[in-house]
Amino acid sequence: MMSHWNHRVVKETYPSGDVEYSVREVFYNGDGSIFAYTESPVGIVGESVESLREYCQWVLKGLDEPILVDGEVVFVDDYAAEQPAEADRAGFSPPEVDSGPENSRKFRS
Numbered sequence: 001m002m003s004h005w006n007h008r009v010v011k012e013t014y015p016s017g018d019v020e021y022s023v024r025e026v027f028y029n030g031d032g033s034i035f036a037y038t039e040s041p042v043g044i045v046g047e048s049v050e051s052l053r054e055y056c057q058w059v060l061k062g063l064d065e066p067i068l069v070d071g072e073v074v075f076v077d078d079y080a081a082e083q084p085a086e087a088d089r090a091g092f093s094p095p096e097v098d099s100g101p102e103n104s105r106k107f108r109s
Contacts, residue, residue, distance in 0.1 A: 003030040007062030010037065012070040023059050026068070033076035037068070 022041035046052040
């Protein structure tokens with residue numbers, strides 16, 4: 001089950017050879033393995049200048065973490081293994097995830 005998330009830099013290389021770095025929200029399993037990250041880069045939006053400042057501080061912390069390379073990240077799905085039996089899940093819906101090409105799990109934003 002997802003236990004926490006943070007901001008991380010993701011490096012993408014396009015077929016043209018262009019490289020782009022962006023900040024994404026990354027979601028982790030209880031053991032610290034990566035479950036998914038957001039499909040789109042984060043935007044800086046807040047209800048006040050102070051909330052923008054706080055959000056920017058969280059983003060800046062992500063710049064100190066190792067860079068994730070899109071297409072090389074190994075996603076671990078321990079989510080399914082921890083879910084209750086079908087009969088016990090009335091009304092339960094798992095998060096919407098784009099399973100896309102192999103090894104490319106991203107939450108739709």
